[in-house]
Amino acid sequence: xxxxxxxxxxxxxxxxxxxxxxxxxxxxxxxxxxxxxxxxxxxxxxxxxxxxxxxxxxxxxxxxxxxxxxxx
Numbered sequence: 001x002x003x004x005x006x007x008x009x010x011x012x013x014x015x016x017x018x019x020x021x022x023x024x025x026x027x028x029x030x031x032x033x034x035x036x037x038x039x040x041x042x043x044x045x046x047x048x049x050x051x052x053x054x055x056x057x058x059x060x061x062x063x064x065x066x067x068x069x070x071x072x
Contacts, residue, residue, distance in 0.1 A: 006046060022061035029055045 010025050019027075031037045032050040039046055048054060 006048065009046070010049070020062070020065055022058045022065055025049060026055060026058040026062055029058060 010028070011021055013024055013028070028037075028046075029049040029051075032039070032047065033055065
């Protein structure tokens with residue numbers, strides 16, 4: 001699975017769940033990091049979402065998106 005397909009899958013996941021993109025990436029990444037969810041073999045390339053760098057960027061993106069929405 002290429003990087004574009006991974007981002008498209010994450011974006012569709014966030015749109016379907018009604019969440020914003022960064023919080024959905026953060027939630028899935030944390031769940032994978034703490035072994036709350038296990039992925040099937042054909043989605044093994046999504047393990048990148050549990051990478052600390054990806055989690056950090058998702059946290060910063062979520063915080064920026066959250067405060068940009070609240071502050072006029």
